[in-house]
Amino acid sequence: MGDATSGERSRPEVALRQNPGPGVPTLRQVVLDTTDARALAEFYRQLLHLHYRPGDEPPPAGAPDPLGADWLVLRQADETPALAFQNVAHLPPATWPDGPHPQMLHLDMTVPSSTDLDLAHQRVLDLGGRLLFDRSDDDEEPLRVYADPSGHPFCIFVSIAPMR
Numbered sequence: 001m002g003d004a005t006s007g008e009r010s011r012p013e014v015a016l017r018q019n020p021g022p023g024v025p026t027l028r029q030v031v032l033d034t035t036d037a038r039a040l041a042e043f044y045r046q047l048l049h050l051h052y053r054p055g056d057e058p059p060p061a062g063a064p065d066p067l068g069a070d071w072l073v074l075r076q077a078d079e080t081p082a083l084a085f086q087n088v089a090h091l092p093p094a095t096w097p098d099g100p101h102p103q104m105l106h107l108d109m110t111v112p113s114s115t116d117l118d119l120a121h122q123r124v125l126d127l128g129g130r131l132l133f134d135r136s137d138d139d140e141e142p143l144r145v146y147a148d149p150s151g152h153p154f155c156i157f158v159s160i161a162p163m164r
Contacts (some may be wrong), residue, residue, distance in 0.1 A: 029073065029081035030107065034150040037085040038068030050082050050111075052072040060163050066139050093151025096132060103153045106145075110159040114142050121154050 020026065032041040040057060044050060052058075053073040059065050074086045094103040111117050117136055124146050125131070132153060133145035143157030 029084050030105075030149075031086055031150055032150065033086050033091055035088060035091050036150070037066075037070065037072050037087045038065055039128075040148060040150050041074055041083075041085045042074045042082055045074055046127055047123060047129075048074075048082070050076060053090060061094045093147065094153055096145070096147075096153045100133040106152065107154040108125070109154065109156045111156060112158070114158055114162055116152075117144065117158050118155060120151055124156070148160070 012022065034042060041052070041056075044057075045052070051074065053075055056072045056074075057066055058068070069087055071086050074082050076082050092101045095101045096103045096106075109120075111120050121131075121136075122143055124128065124144075128149045129146045131144060132147055136142045137145055141157055141159075142157055145153055145155050147153055
């Protein structure tokens, strides 16, 4: 496993906000296995407007990328960890919805309107994702399911209701 804590500074206000009580863990981030951590991190960095944890940024062109061959972390604008990427030697892509390799987990993302869903669709394709399922014409919950460049399925759907 990669080092999920190196380079992370303790921020008491975040710890207080996230700690639900003694002995109760808090979710730090979602880690995705991939055969190319840098490429997958770049896909999600651009799609979700995240940024690298200090020290995880890509090296200059042509320079070795030892971190990209191991473990990378992306953060949200408020510095909370969001996604991490761990290199593995082999990763069979999920064969969702059927087949020998179930998805095991997927990310759900929302947009506020069908227009935004169409804009997100083009961004995903431009960044190297591929469409797996299209239900964008559904009146109750328009959505699309994609595979990221490593084959992990994820959904983008229209949700105007506040998250609960």
